[in-house]
Amino acid sequence: MTIRRLLAALAFLAASLAVVATPTPAPAAAQTRDPVVIVPGFTTGPIVSIGYLPLQARLTAAGYDTTLLVYPDYGLGDIHANAVRLRTTVDAVKARTGASKVDLVAHSMGGLVSRDYIKNLGGAGSVDTLTMLGTPNYGTAIANLANLIDCAGITACQQMASGSTYLHALNAGDDTIGDVRYTSIATKLDVVATPYTNSFLANDGNIANVAVQDQCWLRLPGHLTLITDGAVADGILDVLRDQPVRMNCWAL
Secondary structure (H helix, E strand, O other), X not given: OOHHHHHHHHHHHHHOOOOOOOOEOOOHHHOOOOOEEEEOOOOOOOOOOXXXXXXXXXXXXXXXXXXXXXXXXXXXXXXXXXXXXXXXXHHHHHHHHOOOOEEEEEEOHHHHHHHHHHHHOOHHHOEEEEEEEOOOOOOEHHHHHHHHHHHHHOXXXXXXXXXXXXXXXXXXXXXXXXXXXXXXXXXXOOOXXXXXXXXXXXXXXXXXXXXXXXXXXXXXXXXXXXXXXXXHHHHHHHHHOOOXXXXXXXXX
């Protein structure tokens, strides 16, 4: 399979997981909890599909107001530009709910969008927790391979290559800005964010780096199914409840 076909296949698969960014209000009794913004990954845009609905439904059922960020460019353009969109979305969620802060749950490239917002756009004052799922914080070998053909001109792909100018700037200095509590959940079976350890941030006491199989060795989520796996969802809820990540390995 050529690199161009590989990129096209990945784009088609990920785009099929897109969902509309519709806020899902939590029950009235739970409004004191931080609202949650789900920040999706590469090639996710305004197409109605089921990809993020299970995660959104789980969080709503647990009592959280949830909103999904939408990328008009399907996440193919400049990551920083989508960080600006995240800032606009967070401001709107705060205005609608009256909350002072939100929790971010970010999949894949969404973690880079979230970190960019926190570091460069004042997001540290508006974010309580950031939970990342399979985020290539230090790049991905797939993007490096695709970079041999300049990622077919796709800006976000170029930015996610290990050693890119974008990642060098994002990772300069402190990995975990401000008082935000960071969690990175990775799967050892990830074939998109590779190697999986590139998802982890420098441990300065403000980051929990968790590999699914270190807690649940029989759970085998891939990169895309991190957003639908029950054990991972249980770990996300631990973060939102200010608890250490202790996944329920039998969760459906």
